[in-house]
Amino acid sequence: xxxxxSIFWRLKDNHYKxxxxxxxxxxxxxxxxxxxxxxxxxxxxxxxxxRGFGELINYTVSYYRTEGxxxxxxxxxxxxxxxxxxxxxxEITDVDLNELSIxxxxxxxxxxxxxxxxxxxxxxxxxxIPVIKK
Amino acid sequence: MKTYxxxxxxxxxxxHYDKNYLVLIDEAVGKTLANSGLDASDIEYLVVSTAFSExxxxxxxxxxxxxxxLGFRNVKxxxxxxxxxxGAVALDYAHALIRSGKASRVLVVGFEKMSEYPSWxxxxxxxxxxxYEVEGIKNVAPSDYAALIMNDYMRRYGVSRESxxxxxxxxxxxxxxxxxxxxxxxxxxxxLSKALRISEPLTMLDSHPTSDGAAALLLVNESVxxxxxxTPIELVDVxxxxxxxxxxxxxxxxxxxxAAAYKRLSSRNGVKLTTNTAVNVYDxxxxxxxxxxxxxxxxxRGEAVKCVDEMPYLNVGGGLKARGHxxxxxxxxxxxxLRELMSGTSWIKYDGDISLAHAMSGPDNNAWLILLRGxx
Amino acid sequence: MxxxxxxxxxxxxxxxxxxxxxxxxxIARQWGFDDRVTDSIxxxxxxxxxxxxxxxxxxxxxxxxxxxxxxxxxxxxxxVFVGTESKPYAVKPSSTIIADALGISAxxxxxxxxxxxxxxxxxxxxxxxxxxxxxxxxxxAIGSDTAQANPGDVLELTxxxxxxxxxxxxxxxxxxxxxxxxxxxxxxxxxxxxxGSRYPAHGEGFTGEPAYFHHIVSAxxxxxxxxxxxxxxxxxxxxxxxxxxxxxxxxxxxxxxREKVLPGIVTPWIGNTYNASALLGLAKILENSKPGQRxxxxxxxxxxxxxxISVLVxxxxxxxVGKAPTVEELIARxxxxxxxxxxxxxxxxxxxLW
Numbered sequence: 099x100x101x102x103x104s105i106f107w108r109l110k111d112n113h114y115k116x117x118x119x120x121x122x123x124x125x126x127x128x129x130x131x132x133x134x135x136x137x138x139x140x141x142x143x144x145x146x147x148x149r150g151f152g153e154l155i156n157y158t159v160s161y162y163r164t165e166g167x168x169x170x171x172x173x174x175x176x177x178x179x180x181x182x183x184x185x186x187x188x189e190i191t192d193v194d195l196n197e198l199s200i201x202x203x204x205x206x207x208x209x210x211x212x213x214x215x216x217x218x219x220x221x222x223x224x225x226x227i228p229v230i231k232k
Numbered sequence: 233m234k235t236y237x238x239x240x241x242x243x244x245x246x247x248h249y250d251k252n253y254l255v256l257i258d259e260a261v262g263k264t265l266a267n268s269g270l271d272a273s274d275i276e277y278l279v280v281s282t283a284f285s286e287x288x289x290x291x292x293x294x295x296x297x298x299x300x301x302l303g304f305r306n307v308k309x310x311x312x313x314x315x316x317x318x319g320a321v322a323l324d325y326a327h328a329l330i331r332s333g334k335a336s337r338v339l340v341v342g343f344e345k346m347s348e349y350p351s352w353x354x355x356x357x358x359x360x361x362x363x364y365e366v367e368g369i370k371n372v373a374p375s376d377y378a379a380l381i382m383n384d385y386m387r388r389y390g391v392s393r394e395s396x397x398x399x400x401x402x403x404x405x406x407x408x409x410x411x412x413x414x415x416x417x418x419x420x421x422x423x424l425s426k427a428l429r430i431s432e433p434l435t436m437l438d439s440h441p442t443s444d445g446a447a448a449l450l451l452v453n454e455s456v457x458x459x460x461x462x463t464p465i466e467l468v469d470v471x472x473x474x475x476x477x478x479x480x481x482x483x484x485x486x487x488x489x490x491a492a493a494y495k496r497l498s499s500r501n502g503v504k505l506t507t508n509t510a511v512n513v514y515d516x517x518x519x520x521x522x523x524x525x526x527x528x529x530x531x532x533r534g535e536a537v538k539c540v541d542e543m544p545y546l547n548v549g550g551g552l553k554a555r556g557h558x559x560x561x562x563x564x565x566x567x568x569x570l571r572e573l574m575s576g577t578s579w580i581k582y583d584g585d586i587s588l589a590h591a592m593s594g595p596d597n598n599a600w601l602i603l604l605r606g607x608x
Numbered sequence: 609m610x611x612x613x614x615x616x617x618x619x620x621x622x623x624x625x626x627x628x629x630x631x632x633x634x635i636a637r638q639w640g641f642d643d644r645v646t647d648s649i650x651x652x653x654x655x656x657x658x659x660x661x662x663x664x665x666x667x668x669x670x671x672x673x674x675x676x677x678x679x680x681x682x683x684x685x686x687x688v689f690v691g692t693e694s695k696p697y698a699v700k701p702s703s704t705i706i707a708d709a710l711g712i713s714a715x716x717x718x719x720x721x722x723x724x725x726x727x728x729x730x731x732x733x734x735x736x737x738x739x740x741x742x743x744x745x746x747x748x749a750i751g752s753d754t755a756q757a758n759p760g761d762v763l764e765l766t767x768x769x770x771x772x773x774x775x776x777x778x779x780x781x782x783x784x785x786x787x788x789x790x791x792x793x794x795x796x797x798x799x800x801x802x803x804g805s806r807y808p809a810h811g812e813g814f815t816g817e818p819a820y821f822h823h824i825v826s827a828x829x830x831x832x833x834x835x836x837x838x839x840x841x842x843x844x845x846x847x848x849x850x851x852x853x854x855x856x857x858x859x860x861x862x863x864x865x866r867e868k869v870l871p872g873i874v875t876p877w878i879g880n881t882y883n884a885s886a887l888l889g890l891a892k893i894l895e896n897s898k899p900g901q902r903x904x905x906x907x908x909x910x911x912x913x914x915x916x917i918s919v920l921v922x923x924x925x926x927x928x929v930g931k932a933p934t935v936e937e938l939i940a941r942x943x944x945x946x947x948x949x950x951x952x953x954x955x956x957x958x959x960x961l962w
Contacts, residue, residue, distance in 0.1 A: 099356060101369065109365055114709035128480055130366065136480055147711070156484075158379035159432040164356040167371060168959070169659045169952065175376040175431070177479060187372055187479045191660055192627045194943060208668040208709050209660040211370055213696075214961060220696055222664060222705060223370065227627075230933040230941060 099166055100218055113223035116148035116206055118182045129186040150206030151229065152180040159195055166214035178204055178226055189225040198228075205229045235330040236457035236464035237604070239268035239450035240568040245414040245556030247347035248444040253289065254301050256446035257343055261302065264339070264448040267461045272302065276335040278309040281322035281342035282560035285313075287357045288348050298341065308335075315361045315593035316516070317472075318342065319447075319563030320600035324470040326451045336453040342561030343446035354442060358559075361594050363477065375439060377478050377595045378517035379431035382438075384484040385519060389534030393433055397421050398540050399518035400437050400553050407550025409579040410569070414443055414556030438518045438553075445558030447565045463575045467567075468586075468603040471497035475596045485534075487520075487527040487596035494528050497601050503586055505530050510545035510573050510587035512566035515553050516594075524590055545582055548573055563591040567602060574606050616739045617782025618919065619680065619746060620775040620928065622673025623891045624666045625878050625938040628656040630950045632765045632879075638947045639760040646765060650852025654879025656945060657754045657769035659953045662696045666771035667752035668706045670884075673932030674748065674773040675710060678781075682710055685775070686744025687717040687735055691727030691751045691883045693801070693808075695720055706750065717744070724799060725848055726909025727751070728772065728883040733789055733915065735776035746777040751883030758807035759956055766851050768879025772887035783925035784894060784903070787918040788835045792827035799910035815910065820850065823914035824858050824906050831904075831916035839863040842918075843901040846872035846889040848908035850880045855889075864904075871896065872905075877939050892935035899923040 111117060112130050119128045121135035122142035128135065131145045157176030167173070174190040190198070191209055204226040213220040241263025243256045265271055280295035291297065295309035312322040319342040329335040346354055359373055385391060400419060407413035419437060427435035457464040473496075475481070475489035498504060505511060505528050513528070515521030522536035525546070531539035540546065549555040549569035552562060566589040572578040574587060585606055592599040631653050632646040646652070657666065667690055675682060690703040703718040717738070721727035728751020735747025752771035757763035779785045798819035801808035811819075824847055832838065839845070845864040847855040852875050859869035872889035875881075881888060886907040893903055901921045908914040933941075951957050 105365070106369070109369070110708060112365070113369070114705075115711070136476060156380045156383055158376050158383070158434070159429070160373055160376050160379070161429055162355055162359075162373035162375050162431060163352045164359065164371065164373075165352045166961075167352075169955075170371075173371070175372055175380075177380060185479045187367060187370070189370060189372075192658055192943075208665045208706075209658075210662065210665065211660075220662070220664075221369070222709070225660065230937060 099164070099212060100215060101221060103219065106219065106221060114208065116150055116180065116186065116224060118146045118148050118180065118184055119143045120146055127183040129180070129184045146182065148180050148182050150224070152178040152204055154190065154200060154202040154204050155179050155185065156200065157190060157198065166212050174198065190227070191225045192227045203229045233331050233333055234454050235327045235451050235467040236454065237449055237467055237567065237571055238452050238457050238460035238462050238464045239264040240448065240571050242412050242447040242565055242568050243445050244412045245443045245445040245558055247442065249347060253294065253343050253345050253446065254298065256444065257298055257341055257448070258302055260446040260448040261339065261341060264450050268450050269459060269461050270337060270450065272304050274337055275304060275307050275339045277326065277329055277338040278304050278307045279322045279326050279338060279340045280309070280311045281318040281340065281564070282311065282313055282344060283315055283318045284344060284357050284559060287360065288345055315598065316559055317563065317591045317593050317598050317600045318560045320470070320591040320602060323449070323467065323563065323567065323602055327467055327470055330451055330453050336456050338451045339448060340451060340564060341446065341448045342564040344558040344560045345444045346442045346558065347444050351442065373431060374594055375431040375434055375517065378519055379434040380478070381484045381523070381595055382433055382519040385523070388485055391534065391537055394421050394424060395537045396518055396522065397424050397437060398537055399515060399521050402540055403515065403547060403551040403553035406548055407554030410549045410555060413550040413554055414441055415550070415554040434517060440516050440552040440557035443556035443558040445556060445561050445565065447561040447568055449564055449567055464607050465571050465574050466605040466607065468605045469497055469501055470600065470602050472598070472600040474598050477597070478595060485523060487523045487599065489596045489599035490524055490527040490590065490592060493599050493601045497603055501603060503603065505588060507539060507542045508545065509584055510548065510570055510582055511590065512547055512549065512570055513590040514592045515547065515551040516557065518553060520595060521547070521551060528590065544580065545573065545584070548578055548580055563589060563602070566591070567604065570604055574604065614779050614785050616736045616776060617779040617785035618774050619777035619781045619783070620674040620678025621891050621894055622670040622677065622773045622932055623888055623935045623938055624669040624771040625655045626657045626661055626666065626769050627941055627943050628658060628945045628953065629653045629942045630656055630945055630947065634947055635765050645762070649765070650876050651766050651879065652876045654766060654768035655770055655881070656950050656953055661769070662754055663690070663692045663694050663752040664696055664702045664705050666769065667702065667750040667773065668709055670752065670771035670773035671706055671710055671748055671750050674775045677928040677931045678775045680746060680775065680777070683713045685712045685716060685746045685748050687738050687747035688712060689719060689721055689731030689734060689747070689749050691721045691723070691729070691731045691749070692753050693722060693724055693727070693882060694754045694756060723913060724909035724911050725882045725885055726907045726913055726915060728887055729907035729915045732774055732776060733791065736786055736789060739776050739778065746775055749774050749776060751887045753882035753884060754954070755880060755882045756807050763810060766875065766880040768881050770878060770881030770884040770888060772884040772891055774887065782922055783928055784919040784921045787920055788831055789915065789917045790827055790830045790834060791913060791915045792823055792830055793913035794823070796912035798912055819910060819912045820854055820908055821858055821861065823912050824848065824908050825861055827914035827916040828862050828904065828906050831918060835918060837918060841902055842868065842904045844872055844893045845869050845904040846886055846893055847906045848886045849873055849875040849889060852876035874935060874939065888935055894921065894925060895929050895934045895936065897921045897925060899925065
């Protein structure tokens with residue numbers, strides 16, 4: 099799939115890195131750089147960069163086929179609870195489907211989200227793999 | 233001022249390779265206006281609902297071209313597009329026009345043509361219901377969320393995978409009795425182990441199909457309703473709420489937007505749903521249907537599977553699962569099925585005073601409720 | 609010729625090897641080689657980058673590990689170089705993507721370097737000069753490749769994927785200091801890939817004597833002459849390793865005993881990672897070295913050139929080894945795949961786009 103050049107470029111901070119929005123009013127944390135706290139709507143938020151480590155708390159093996167996804171299927175999509183607190187949705191890559199389990203410790207790695215058009219941009223972003231350094 | 237539904241019509245939900253959206257809409261509108269005592273020239277507002285006409289048909293504002301092609305003159309035409317709840321939002325708009333006295337005869341038309349491209353293209357289009365900059369760009373699929381929710385539900389309540397499919401089995405049984413339903417065959421729990429997986433543990437048997445269809449509803453005020461040649465059904469109220477994205481929810485198994493909307497609707501109108509109330513809910517995936525009847529307080533949490541057998545008027549048209557999901561039209565199909573039920577033309581007799589339609593985008597991201605009441 | 613004794617060193621290093629492996633014998637059988645060919649060049653298996661990996665993603669991982677080990681502020685890095693012959697974009701730097709993803713400041717030099725398998729070490733040499741001159745505090749040199757080989761070519765038995773990264777900075781922060789660095793370069797057409805061509809071509813036997821052996825021997829002898837060091841002064845010698853056999857052979861030619869060369873050999877288990885080849889060998893040695901030990905590293909790149917670099921290990925190495933995955937941990941982490949999966953991952957199957 100082709101994405102807008104400017105949209106993808108603008109989103110770098112939320113795809114090349116994992117930021118956490120911490121609310122100065124309600125104290126809750128949410129993934130991504132956000133204008134406002136999604137829980138209480140406060141603008142009194144700070145953005146902290148996550149170290150990218152966490153625990154897999156739920157996952158699915160996905161066969162949902164979209165143009166350009168064939169090379170990556172089946173994909174594991176899951177919820178990762180980051181060490182900094184919030185839960186993030188992401189792809190878990192490099193995994194043996196039989197070995198994966200809830201509670202697997204994972205780390206964020208830069209990968210290609212997609213790149214099927216040989217003349218187009220390569221869309222890089224973070225996915226997760228089981229931690230290499232146990 | 234009160235709002236009444238005095239006409240409704242739908243096409244068969246199917247893969248209509250041989251018909252464009254105008255042909256489908258013409259059929260649905262024809263059935264809707266028949267017996268209403270009104271014709272196209274009487275319509276003040278044409279409110280069109282579609283989720284994906286820009287993506288699939290390359291058509292912005294189809295209301296203009298529906299009016300031009302189907303003989304609507306001097307009509308105010310507009311298109312409502314709000315993902316999977318487009319049809320409910322269109323009804324709310326029409327309801328507001330009539331309640332405010334701004335209009336007395338509003339035709340709401342919903343349609344979708346999901347079969348125009350192969351699945352791998354349409355899957356990409358359908359995934360647009362999620363947040364593009366966060367989820368879409370990472371190729372997260374709507375069915376992935378249904379799978380994650382199903383996992384959590386089974387774990388939290390000790391519900392088995394095989395028992396969840398009871399929902400779909402019932403939907404197919406209802407669809408067989410509904411002429412306009414898409415999947416007119418029964419399924420059994422035995423097929424589960426052979427069903428194609430979409431997002432494990434979710435299979436094709438748990439999911440809505442790819443559907444084309446068009447539906448229309450004629451909404452009028454009380455004075456027009458009294459002159460109609462049909463039994464009017466009152467559109468009493470519409471309520472709605474928005475949930476947090478899945479990854480911010482503390483409990484994936486609770487559809488809090490649906491629940492919040494229901495609490496407000498219930499207290500404002502003094503109604504309470506029971507297992508004997510006719511409800512027509514979004515079962516985009518069977519697990520969503522189960523969570524919805526729990527959020528609507530019809531069943532205790534974790535008990536929906538047991539409830540399904542005790543609900544004779546649950547998704548009598550077969551639900552999104554088996555009637556199909558022509559997205560922009562789906563809420564109109566739901567109201568049409570409830571109208572048939574309340575006016576005694578459905579395959580099952582219903583004595584209740586009220587009924588409820590529920591629509592939502594994705595997993596309860598945006599939930600809408602429409603409360604209907606029989607003519608009194 | 610540059611001598612920078614004790615002023616500049618390696619502040620952090622990092623390695624990356626993809627998790628997938630294919631047995632060299634499976635490739636040999638696929639294309640009708642006598643499968644003894646793998647023993648003749650000593651290649652057991654090779655690392656294969658996954659479908660969502662490329663030079664940028666692997667280089668990112670290695671560089672992040674180098675930063676984790678160094679513990680420096682990414683904002684203090686003034687230069688980022690990526691040495692590769694498998695740039696994901698023919699035009700558009702890989703280095704800028706890696707730098708942005710690591711939070712390295714915009715005030716930096718940044719470019720991709722190409723010199724077959726030794727562009728990564730050229731990045732180290734440039735970084736050393738930049739640090740030595742005071743132009744930057746730290747320079748990051750990355751060698752990363754998803755090496756291509758024409759399917760069925762003998763090269764396919766070894767051409768693999770991997771990355772290594774070195775953060776070069778002040779000697780007093782370093783795990784190893786540079787004693788001397790020399791480079792020997794000529795025009796020798798042993799291996800090339802034309803613009804737009806998918807796979808490289810090579811001169812088979814010609815890649816050996818006049819190319820690999822002549823350049824490495826010349827560079828190392830140059831270093832010995834200029835520094836006065838002898839093979840016996842080194843605890844380890846690491847050479848570019850297109851296969852398992854060549855580095856042992858060139859070590860023998862230079863008078864290094866087998867036991868000083870073997871610890872730095874990684875290719876038999878991961879294949880030739882091109883720009884990461886000798887640099888992964890060096891990383892493995894660093895991870896097992898003791899303070900005070902001296903290491904010779906001699907990368908080679910076709911076309912052709914070789915570097916000879918002498919480093920002295922400091923006591924800071926011990927505390928930094930455990931801060932990121934080691935080469936040995938990365939080698940041990942593996943999943944075997946079939947030739948068909950390898951072909952899918954490495955885009956060897958022609959598909960129509962929708």
